[in-house]
Amino acid sequence: MYQEAFLTTYRTFITPHQLIDKLLYRFHKFHHASEKKKKVARNTFSLLIRVIDELSRKEMDQATTQKMMTLVFELLCQSDLMLAKVLRKKVIEKCESKRASPDQFSSMTFTSSITLKSTPSDFLFYKSHDIAEQITLLDAELFQKIEVKINKWVE
Template sequence: VVEDLSAVELDPDLLLLLMELVFCLLVGGELGPAHQLHSNILSKMEKRWKLISSPQSLCPLAAKGVAARPGTLLDFRSQDLAEQLTLLDSELFHKIELPEVLLWSKEQNEERSPHLTRFTQHFNSVSFWVRSVIILQDKAQEREKLLLKFLKVMKHLRKLNNFNSYLSILSALDSAPLRRLDWQRNTFETLEEFSSLIDSSSSFRVYRTALAEVEPPCIPYLGLILQDLTFVHLGNPDTLMTSEGSNVNFSKSWQQFNILDTLRSYQQVRYSLQPDSDIISFFNDFSDHLSEEALWELSLGIR
């Protein structure tokens, strides 16, 4: 049945059902059929990925004698990928308004914090896109190449002070579906080294120190800023009772102001980067990714 499906027909919902079937076959001891079905699924998903990733304008450009853009992630320079990730992040980051950040620490209302919500969704989309790009490779060698490619991109993101995409990719590479697979020892050690930046010990001391030392432009990791604001909000009352009655808790307001003022300082300086239409088209708004369930099922099918 899978062999008769076109690449377009194999959508995420159908993929999840098929991977559940693979799992049932494995549990039932039907190793041969399970392996064959898994191989067919991966082959179809690879074709679907290439089909989705290909720009609609590729044929017309080639017909005009214009060089077609690269077709896979490995064809792009790591620095260029990092710069375009930063440019996309920056466009969303500078739209965020400080009041919606403060509001989010109190009630997490997506409708009242639209720009912050879009920025957060973008972070998650990039992360799941990275996982999908790697997990859809049938061969371990190809998965290894892509993981190393993303590590190189992260290196350039760090130079650009883009902690947002840096941590988005890191969350992908350190996710359960990828972490459980076999990797070369030096690859794993490099990933561990990159992970040290976001070590949660001592209230993320390593990351906070690195952030404090950067010269803008910079895109911070908003997750920690929101966490800090939430702690301030929950740990301090809005008013204090004194002998004169109820007064505004200026200490709480001052802490909130300092956090938001630091965020504002990062928004005041922009990157001088130029958009690359080929790479941005290749990213396709990072919408071509699998669900968490589908990623896990594919990972289980690999070994």
């Protein structure tokens, strides 16, 4: 559920290209570590695939494609054939869909409908107390439905 929430909201505080760079850094950092840390690398790789899958045609630019194909090459050199195959397939799908699209759409920007036009510092402007208060007000209806039941012991 964390990944779903993150994928839904990350565009409000970071660009897809910045996120890809950070995911690549995290993957490289933990990929050659102990088995426990390799799980972090696998989760990071999974998230990277999801981010690539959700990129629009315009966002899947030459630089991003090159970064992904470099990672594919690195994975092949390290004998991680399954990871390389998954990533290569996703990149090829994106490139083919971009190539197959008519030129009339090339000037349009396709982004998620949830993209917000705010700066990252807007959210940080609020105090944590105010945010907590607003979340509580949103959930007030649920809190009011809680029934208190008292069990009395009969002797």
